[in-house]
Amino acid sequence: MNGAQALVATLADAGVEVCFANPGTSEMHLVAALDGEPRIRPVLALFEGVVTGAADGYGRLADKPAVTLLHLGPGFGNGWANLHNARRASTPIVNLVGDHATYHAQYDAPLASDVNGLTRTVSAWVQTSVSASTAAADGARAVQAALSPPGQIATLILPADTAWNEALNPAPPLPRLEPATVSEANIAATVAALRNGKRTAILLRGTSCRQAGLEAAGRIAEATGARLLVDTFVPRLQRGAGRVAAERIPYFAEQIVEFLADLEQLILVGAKPPVAFFAYPGKPSWCAPQGCNILYLAHPHEDGTTALTAVADALGARSRPQCATLQRPGIPQGPLNQFSVGQVIAQFLPENAIVSDEGATNGLGSYMATAAAPPHDWLALTGGSIGQGLPLATGASVACPDRKVVCLSGDGGAMYTVQALWTQAREKLDVTTVLFANRSYAILNIELARVGAGNPGPRALSMLDLHNPEIDFVALAQAMGVEASRANTLESFADQFASAMAARGPRLIEVQI
């Protein structure tokens, strides 16, 4: 048994079931070891940004880490941006980064780089195996680190000789760390705050955005009149019919300020105080009202759902809060825009679907329209780095093969990691991508004005424009084996989306908007 085999068996023993991979020479022993480990499914992607984005989507749904296989520093570099998004989502991921053999490092061969420095910039936990004898134990620790609440990026660097040298045994799995318990004192303080008569909101993030947390929060809201809020970009929000609805904080700083203006008190459950996504000249970065009292019921690594339930019980809240009632909007008529598209999606979205939302300036319409659609999970772009949507949908579908995944994507973002479509075709994943082709980095046209960058001329505007040439997303998807069609009218979009929802397998609809 070599180090790679001991490590891979350890990962499987620790519950790892999927490996998203784009391997190279330094990972060949890991590839061979995966070949002999039927408990781990290897999924090939054509680019490491797809690998890490898929691992993010998988982890958000599976609540456990996928393993990635990345080729030295450049492989990790290619995956960095979607690891950044995953870090912001608190997704558990174990990265395996092959590196040069320990004794080869001294020669500064072409692929050598500062892998340790690079991986540290986005990982919560980094370890370099120093020998084949320790690789398995390092792997067990990596899984434990990834699952450390609320979930984090763990990166194990494997010099090639630690994979190919002789090892002893796999290492036993380590216990899964549970979220910390919120103290009685903090629960009592929150209960007291909720009774002090101040205008209050509860801001949820993390696992408290799942059904149980939302129900507890809903009970509190009904008993006290507190508002229930979620961040603009929630890693995974359970919503739709039968679920407690929360208000979503808007995107732009001045909108957030207005949205929160009435608050005297804000209770955070796994969340941070709301701030502007970007700074703008003359606009606030801190968006809570001056003097608004901020309480932390639960930090991200603490069990917010149990704490919310305890608070609700202490308040004597009734046991079942009001939930959204299923309401299909009907097939809309009229122009094709993000709101009518959203209504079509709400009309045909199957129960228990998963939505990967990188719709950018065209995503809000679908979010709004699906508030009373059948229950579903909504996955947002958490770190602001575009190119997450398609890979995230890919990984979510691997985690939940029996659930329909709908991916909303802008054209600019889609082109970052469009290679994800190939993996969807290869794995026959049940993902429908709704691609909003507005031929623009549309948000930047808004931002250019908002930052006060003056009256943009044609050269500036050309750097935000995707018209020249127009990308044919139908041909692009078909070239990678994904069935695709184009919708120029609302009627054609409704037909195509309905047919995609009724069928299985990967599909792309280019919406000319």
Next chain:
Amino acid sequence: MNGAQALVATLADAGVEVCFANPGTSEMHLVAALDGEPRIRPVLALFEGVVTGAADGYGRLADKPAVTLLHLGPGFGNGWANLHNARRASTPIVNLVGDHATYHAQYDAPLASDVNGLTRTVSAWVQTSVSASTAAADGARAVQAALSPPGQIATLILPADTAWNEALNPAPPLPRLEPATVSEANIAATVAALRNGKRTAILLRGTSCRQAGLEAAGRIAEATGARLLVDTFVPRLQRGAGRVAAERIPYFAEQIVEFLADLEQLILVGAKPPVAFFAYPGKPSWCAPQGCNILYLAHPHEDGTTALTAVADALGARSRPQCATLQRPGIPQGPLNQFSVGQVIAQFLPENAIVSDEGATNGLGSYMATAAAPPHDWLALTGGSIGQGLPLATGASVACPDRKVVCLSGDGGAMYTVQALWTQAREKLDVTTVLFANRSYAILNIELARVGAGNPGPRALSMLDLHNPEIDFVALAQAMGVEASRANTLESFADQFASAMAARGPRLIEVQI
């Protein structure tokens, strides 16, 4: 005048003419400033790996830096791998990385990350501007740093408020640092070594791989019988008819050992001692013969060409060495493979062409066949991180609009940064991509056996295989506005390549090999 305007004017004064960009909100003032600076041409790419790879190609040909525009940590992360390749090529590049406003950093907004730590892992020089008043001077220093011999990656991080706050003036350009002069003593020692009767080779890298350096080295070789070598992957090699030919070091460790086996003495000119690309169990990493004496005539930051000329003069070498004579191979007959494809390329390659070679397992045939083709520049994949070829060709064409660029690419590598085709179409660049579609990470099938990873099963082999589904590169290129065709026979390839060489503009030929 704001900080962005002062900076952009400074860059233009320092000779910067091109900005490869994928901007975001934090770079909007830079975009606006570029709008008002006619001396700098903005070139949009759909992904930052294209941005940095294009900057590499531009710098290799222009001998001065392009500027990149990258969006915070994730934008830099996406560009990291091709910056790694550029670092290995000693290409001058100035990265401008927009970051959150200084006062916004405290809020840990979603796009915040360890930009400083990240940029340091691949940059020789990193500076964060602390105010709008210093941004211009920082920019002048960045250009000087990028041009510090032999050329390096300089990264300037610009918090958004340093771009939008009021600045004073542009900063004056700083003097360009010249390569250091090789000492008389070192030249004398090299001359003595070349006269000691030992079996000797001279290994060239950097600017000594240009015509003047090769001629000086050729004179020495003729006068002394020394072998003339270049690395497997040279950033820019001037070769073909009228140029002095050098032997290329082979790729695999055991081949290198055999190739160098007769040497008693190795003289390095801007090069490092030859080592294996990867370590393999039981194979050497250090590839020079035991006891081979290694001399450094010139380090990379030193003027190797002048030193070589001084050595040649001291040896009394005749003034004109032998050069390759133009020889077109004729149009070959027979099966379609990398060697016959190479002959077609050699037959039709126009004078003064540029070849961007990421042909991987199919690149050697073209390299061999073009030894006596019209003079051309050959650009190799320097850092081993695939996904360089198409962006490099893009940037080379921006630097040299009047020269034909031929890009050799494997299918696996092409899919890393295939978005480069869109920029080629948008800018109407004269690039012909020859895409070798073998439906495989073919090198890995070789490496899997070479590393001794056992008898690979179907799951292992599937992770190296690109058949399922087969990517239609013709459709992919056309979807991004690039004229494309497919060659299944040598005859059809010859027809298509000849027509591409006779025309202008972007073109892709998928070679089914």
